[in-house]
Amino acid sequence: MRIVITGASGQLGRHVVEALLEHNFPASSIVATGRSVDKLADFAARGVQVKTMDYTNPASVAAAFQGADKVLLISGSEVGQRVEQHRNVIEAAKAEGMKLVVYTSIANVDTTGMKLAAEHHATETLLQDSGVPFALLRNGWYLENYTEQLPGTLAQGTLVGSAGDGRVSAASRADYAQAAAAVLTTDGQGGKVYELGGDHAFTMVELAAEISAATGEPVTYQDMPAADYARVLAGAGVPEAFADILADSDLGIARGDLLVPGGELQKLIGRPTTTLAQAVRSALAAI
Structure with a gap:
């Protein structure tokens, strides 16, 4: 069996290839693809x-x-262009007679109002209409979405956002990658839909408290209107259109759109998911 990993030069893709190798899947049967070999x-x-x-x-x-x-x-990174990009992949998979297409979607895509979910929903529809056997990995938020921002958070002493007291079921990229590897290497996955997220959801206030506990430095969470948060992100160098999407995603967290109950991720990877405390401390050690 030969398995293709798209976007293998990206952060999630690299983790998936590593997960396959760790589980002794033959290296010669893995095809790692990317724009730059x-x-x-x-x-x-x-x-x-x-x-x-x-x-x-x-x-x-x-x-x-x-x-x-x-x-x-693995869903493309170019928001606004992803549906057509994904269509090219799905059509090629159909032409090749693929036995399974596994797609990294977003959590609760059927019910969320998040702008970021629109292209994922459209891609799921393409898959459903294609006739190609598929499985959906509806991944929740990455812990790295927060831990990669730690230097700036610590410098300011403040975590900002528009998530209110909403809870987010975040897990590490490595966790989601292990789940992808499990689905790719297990039979009978056609038609499966997995809602994936971390075992323990947290609020932004709890995230700030965890950073404070790990560093001994006071860090607080400042909630603000989404329009103001988008301006903060744009001021920090985030492209304006994407800043708007990120602020909108925080509003989704406030509504509970990224809260994922059920423990499906833990079941797929056969262990507890990475905790917030583990992620924060690991990121701090790398700074």
């Missing part, structure tokens, strides 16, 4: 097949899929 050289040195693939170039997608049985379609 130079970024995949370390995988090639370990026996992984490496191929150039660009979602916007259907010919490159078709070439990367030759002889493959399954593909992990």
